[in-house]
């Protein structure tokens with residue numbers, strides 16, 4: 268009955284209705300419970316007055332008991348900014364965690380509108396993991412500050428910045444003028460597209476889980492080791508697949524719109540021609556597009572790639588001038604779409620490259 272009641276309100280499946288966070292209520296909090304859960308008029312006693320009947324009260328008490336039991340399971344509530352981090356946190360925390368990403372995996376993670384739901388989820392979390400290296404600087408600090416949750420603030424017990432564990436690429440040598448719009452002032456934050464760098468970042472998730480729940484430290488560490496092995500094997504397999512194709516090339520095969528594939532290229536020994544953007548986060552001028560199109564054509568570049576949120580018209584303009592095809596690719600796991608996990612994400616990217624490199 269609980270499932271039917273909740274399904275009636277939000278159109279959600281029973282599974283979705285069971286998703287954390289579940290709200291719990293004290294016995295005298297029936298009014299709040301009625302607000303939170305749809306009370307169907309066609310419900311429990313057959314009367315149509317919309318009143319909570321005696322049978323309804325009985326169902327409510329079952330609901331309270333069920334909520335309490337689920338709470339008793341005592342899983343660590345982990346919120347991650349990105350879907351990739353959620354995947355890693357689930358692999359490391361297994362049955363001891365309940366993980367939810369704020370993003371869907373289709374957004375540009377630099378630019379996200381802060382929605383009240385994010386603040387509510389972070390307020391209720393024991394652990395918050397972000398990519399860091401200023402990837403989420405435009406929105407995550409606001410979410411953290413407004414959550415009022417001291418445990419997950421920067422430096423708190425449940426705060427986890429995965430970028431801290433990573434060997435960072437493209438670290439600027441001198442000072443960066445952010446007023447120019449450069450969104451990579453700490454170096455390139457898109458490390459998760461390299462399995463090796465992603466493993467380094469996931470080490471920070473392990474650390475925070477051990478800190479928050481030391482009783483399961485050996486489980487978390489063993490799960491992390493298994494994850495590291497899985498990602499190492501994945502990188503080896505993909506590298507072996509790409510190596511013979513890359514060996515035939517005389518020049519860089521790819522150009523990217525935004526420098527978000529640098530770690531991916533690094534993982535597989537791919538030389539990049541560079542990015543269509545002159546500065547990360549700054550839309551290229553018409554002159555810049557013309558210049559890089561001409562030089563990429565002269566260098567024999569085979570494909571231009573961008574995230575799914577990269578400006579399509581810029582990529583089209585590049586292709587029009589250079590004659591080089593362009594493709595928008597997923598850059599994160601998309602749990603609601605076809606990229607269900609990190610393995611699928613890597614496969615999708617490698618497939619696109621193999622296709623481009625084998626094209627006559």
Ligand SMILES: [Zn+2]
Nearest residue numbers: 450526527547
């Ligand atoms: Zn970026």
